Amino acid sequence: MSSTSSDEVRFPLDAEVFDVVRRLTFELPNGDVESLSSRGWTPEVLTSIRDYLGSAEARFRTGYDAEEISTALAALTESVTRALPATRNRLDYRSSEFVNFRHYTFDADGHHAYRWVNSKRYSLREPGSRDEILRDLIATTEYRDGYIGGGVDPDGQIHGPYQLSAISPDSYREVGRDEAEAIVRRWLATAGTVPAELLNALEPVIFEPIRAAHSIHELKRLGAAAVCSYGEIHLEFHELVLVDDTSVRMIVAADD
Missing domain, CATH: 3.40.1000 (Protein Transport Mog1p; Chain A)
Structure with missing residues (x-):
């Protein structure tokens, strides 16, 4: 999964979304941020995945409700934002x-x-x-x-x-x-x-x-x-x- 431009995110197929979000929910709140960033995850991509799932789809796809997933991804997004250098030069x-x-x-x-x-x-x-x-x-x-x-x-x-x-x-x-x-x-x-x-x-x-x-x-x-x-x-x-x-x-x- 990768970002195709600064304004467009390419999402995985539905089956991959299921696997990605399960892994994120289980592993990443306590995971290695550097390892995460090296695999191409960025705050923008994580936020987009969370928004892409939406409340109605979250439990169906992952077995976890939207609030649990949103909380985990929001915490991870904050960690990545702190850990990574700013991508936009001032x-x-x-x-x-x-x-x-x-x-x-x-x-x-x-x-x-x-x-x-x-x-x-x-x-x-x-x-x-x-x-x-x-x-x-x-x-x-x-x-x-x-x-x-x-x-x-x-x-x-x-x-x-x-x-x-x-x-x-x-x-x-x-x-x-x-x-x-x-x-x-x-x-x-x-x-x-x-x-x-x-x-x-x-x-x-x-x-x-x-x-x-x-x-x-x-x-x-x-x-x-x-x-x-x-x-x-x-x-x-x-x-x-x-x-x-x-x-x-x-x-x-x-x-x-």
Whole structure:
């Protein structure tokens, strides 16, 4: 039994319905949720089976009344919902901004140092905890970006200098607005004086969003074991995730 689309459920034949519901009623209220989910059961399918049987058919097919079956399946649906990750990502990718320092003129005491800033913006369709939002961000296609010029790779396993498998919500630490701004300004100062024109271009891309964010999360340095084969190409790699009620912005400041 499987779901043919997000809106349509394919049910087993009548004889199979009898067997499925008997097994669910007897086994699953105390069963192994992971085993259940691996066999293709989802809350949507379980609920649909319950509704498909209906009160009049329940005792005829299974020997148990509809209330008993509904109670068992409702409990199981709740367990599966808690155990399985959300199937619908809260984030919708909207746009990207890129500021290349090489496009600006530096004085003798400064240099572009092959640096750049990339900002990806997402809309947030529904609220979530810190870990839920970060987990959804990591799961987006746009997160699969090595930031070495090739752009987003939908099948890629790299994010910046790191292997994607090494990154989780625990890879981020929460920082305040002042600390987030200081991280960026320290990085900017490493190659001398920054042109006023460039600072003006960075204001709406970095500093205004930082000041407006409700929470900010910095990607930590993950260590040598997490670095991909070309990760050392970035002399510095800084990432800030800015969250408010309706949007998420991922700012990467790095060099190549």
